[in-house]
Amino acid sequence: MSYFKEIYYGGLSLIEGLIVTGRRLFQPLVTVQYPRKKIPLSSAFRGHIELKIFEDSGTHKCIVCMSCEKNCPSGVISVQGVKQKEKGPKTLTDYVIDFSKCSLCGICVEICPTATLQYSREYELVGVTQADCRFDLLARLKKQVEQKEYEKNKQGKAA
Numbered sequence: 001m002s003y004f005k006e007i008y009y010g011g012l013s014l015i016e017g018l019i020v021t022g023r024r025l026f027q028p029l030v031t032v033q034y035p036r037k038k039i040p041l042s043s044a045f046r047g048h049i050e051l052k053i054f055e056d057s058g059t060h061k062c063i064v065c066m067s068c069e070k071n072c073p074s075g076v077i078s079v080q081g082v083k084q085k086e087k088g089p090k091t092l093t094d095y096v097i098d099f100s101k102c103s104l105c106g107i108c109v110e111i112c113p114t115a116t117l118q119y120s121r122e123y124e125l126v127g128v129t130q131a132d133c134r135f136d137l138l139a140r141l142k143k144q145v146e147q148k149e150y151e152k153n154k155q156g157k158a159a
Contacts, residue, residue, distance in 0.1 A: 047120035048099055049108060051141040053148070054116075060141055061114040064090035068108035068117065076102045092138060099125075100133035 032039055051060040064081030076098040081090035109117045127133050 041121060041123070045119075045121065045123070046104055046106065047122050048102070048104070048125065048135070049097060049117055049137070050120045051095065051137045052116050052118045053141065053144060059145060060092065060138075061116045062092045062095070063114055064092050065113060067111050067113065071107050071111050073105060073107065074101050074103050077108060095137040096134060097137060098130075098134050100130045 051062065053059060054061055062079075062081075064079060066079055069077045069079045078094065078096045079092070080094040081092050083090050106119070109119060
């Protein structure tokens with residue numbers, strides 16, 4: 001008797017599943033065909049950390065105070081700087097973050113005295129090895145500045 005009972009309840013379960021599928025078949029889609037269509041990011045989106053470009057200087061304002069490196073709970077930030085003059089400020093020479101271990105807690109962004117760190121709006125970074133997750137933020141900033149200058153020159157020639 002239990003054999004026929006299992007067949008009965010199994011068939012009932014199958015019919016219920018088909019009814020749910022049939023109802024969903026005629027409702028509007030809730031998924032997005034991602035590579036072809038993208039939805040706008042939330043204002044609260046927190047991507048990876050990057051150096052901010054300031055309009056007045058055209059570059060970052062990092063003073064190499066090392067507070068981001070010292071306060072990072074994951075210990076993934078490496079900052080190096082050089083003094084150009086004996087009594088002058090330090091100049092940033094190297095800013096590397098290993099995002100394979102970063103928890104994106106945001107302590108480095110909050111603690112920066114010059115507000116030179118920010119969250120990126122970029123979310124399509126991908127890597128297959130751990131080395132692909134190590135970013136030199138200073139080199140990335142230089143590429144961004146060069147790209148902005150190129151676009152500005154391109155618009156100037158078009159006008």
